[in-house]
Amino acid sequence: MLELIDLTKTYQGRGRTVTALDRLSLQVDAGELVCVVGPSGCGKTTLLRCVAGLLPYEGQVRVAGRPVTGPPEHTAVVFQEYGRSLFPWLTVRQNVELPLKEKGLDRARRTELVTESLEAVGLAGAHDAHPWQLSGGMQQRVAIARAVAYEPSLLLMDEPFAAVDAQTRADLEDLILRLWQRLEMTVLFITHDIDEAVYLGRRVIVLSASPTTVLEDLKIDLPAERDQLTTRSLPRFAELRGHVYAQIQRTKQ
Amino acid sequence: MRVVNALAVPLLLVGVWWLVSGGSFYLPSPGRVAAAFAETWFSERVLTDVLPSLARLAAGYTLAGVIGVGLGVAIGLSSGLRAAAEPVLEFFRAVPPPVLVPLIMLFAGIDNAMKVAVIVSGCVWPILLNTVEGVRAIDEVLADTCKLYGVRLRHLVLRSASPQIMAGLRQALSIGIILMVISEMFASSSGLGFTIVLFQRGFQIAEMWSGIVLLGLIGWGLSLVFRMVEKRVLAWYHRA
Known part of the structure; x- marks a missing residue:
């Protein structure tokens, strides 16, 4: 459904070049719900904007097999x-x-x-x-x-719940899960919140610090039915969260 | 209570006027001006002077609105056009419009076209510059949203810039009234500005004052109408 091959994005500043994304490759199959986490400032939003066709890029981005040159069809953000x-x-x-x-x-x-x-x-x-x-x-x-x-067949979400309060956030997370299960769409969910990524994602992509590339592609082997209380209190949930947390801490050094 | 509040200051001012005017030739009492007002303006002058003035104001103001908003959107959307046009715009805006009257007379003669052109030449700048600012200030997230959902630009641009466009139109309205009068003070044979100057030259002082009062009332009425329109157009903006 979504293919990124060697996606590179550089910003030209005054006399210096900043590489936001560095040969980043990623594949998302149809119907998957994939969360992307990374340290702050690592270019998560840049990644999403490239996929949404809002930014020019180098490398390849394909949605449903078609190279992205502008906002792709059947895609919502x-x-x-x-x-x-x-x-x-x-x-x-x-x-x-x-x-x-x-x-x-x-x-x-x-x-x-x-x-x-x-x-x-x-x-x-x-x-x-x-x-x-x-x-x-x-x-x-x-x-x-x-x-x-x-x-949409592809739904892109850019830290959608970063600016709402914690209770609302939990409600909205469950709303997304329900909609995803009902509507058979592919969801790429960008967040800086590790808990949220592990709770929602069937896969979590951990990004490195800038220049950004994929650090780890982690399968979330939690039960398919997620629940704010039971899922979050599973020992496996804590393990996964701890693992992602450690990965992100490591990138900061 | 609100009515009393609204009337208190005007009544006070009329009272002061009454006291000060006591027998002065150049400052007739409110009573005499009111009598002159009824006599002068509740007559065919409404048809020969007031309506033509207002019609020219309406024509000039509308034309300025169309040109200002049209050019403003184009300049606001194109950074190249903006870089080229902005210094020139600032220059033109800085030229006081009344000094253009003799110049415009040379090109447009002394009839209605000249007067409308004078009004346009003054009104267009605040509308144009505010529209440019409004279009430039379009929210990026909203613009991205439009791109993603294939929503055409016209759904976004005018509505999004409407608070600034309305601010420009409000400034232009008062400029328009001033220029309506000034354009009629030059080489004219009808209109409010012409009539007021005519009364002044004929030492019809009370009549002259009544013309000034009428202009004040017209300005006040138009701004009331403007505020009503603005309230509807910008209800979403003022969150009413």
Whole structure:
């Protein structure tokens, strides 16, 4: 579904060149939920922006077999900055519907998708609210509903829960798991939170410090059904978390 | 209570005016100005002077809006165009519009076209420069969101820049009223500015004052209308 081969990204500054990504290779199969963690400043967001076709890069990025030159088809993104990714002058319903309109779906289908997706994220009663009338967690739910309504085969998430409180974050993590299991999409989830990565991911990609490359590709052998209480208190969960933590600490030296 | 609050200061000012004016030739009492107002402006002058003035203001203001927003969007979206245009824009904005009146007369004659051109020449700058700023300030995350979901730019640009565009339009409105009057003070045969100068030259002092009062009322009324429109257009921005 997603293939990165020797992905390299360099930024030209004043008289110096910064290599953000250094020949990074990674493969994600269709239907996988893969989390990417790394030390802060390691170019996680750069990686996602290359995949989303928002940044030029060297090397190869392929989504569904096609090289990425601009935003790939059937791909949706949820950003960390929920407040800035929603159109403040549109209502919740209009925010979710606009990409579907641009996609050329007819009215009946749009209504169906909007209703379904808002219900799935628990916002069935908020159709006519404006984003700024909602709490941060609810705004991020709208962004998730918009992404899901778009019926993506690839969902990219860039630290989507970094700016919401801990309880909301747990709810939203479970929401993503439910949606992923129901909708058969591939999810690439970027986070700086090791717990979150281990809890959500079926695989966790640990990135090195800049210039960034893949340090470890770790299979998460926890039971498929995840639960905030039981999963997080498994000895295996603690082991995996400790392992990823140690890896990331090592990169900082 | 609100009505009392709103009326207190105007009533006080009229009272002070009354006291100060006592018999002065150049400063008639509020009563005399009110009488002159009714006599002068509740007449065919509305058709021959007030409406033509307002029509020219409307034409000039609208034209400035279209040009300002159109060019502003183009310049705001293109960094090359911006680098080329910005110093020139700052220069033109710094030229006080009234000094352009004699110049514009040379090109556009002395009829309506000249007066509309004068209004456009002054109103266009705040609209243009604010639009450029508004378009430049479009949120990157929102712009990325549009790219990813294939949402066309037109859904984003004007709405996103509308707070700054409205700020430009508000400044342009007061400039427009000033230029409406000034353009009629030169080589003119009708309009509010022309009439006020005519009264002054004919020593019709109360009538002259009534014209000034009328201009004040027009400016006040237009800004009220503007505020109502702005409240609707920017409801999302003011989070009302």
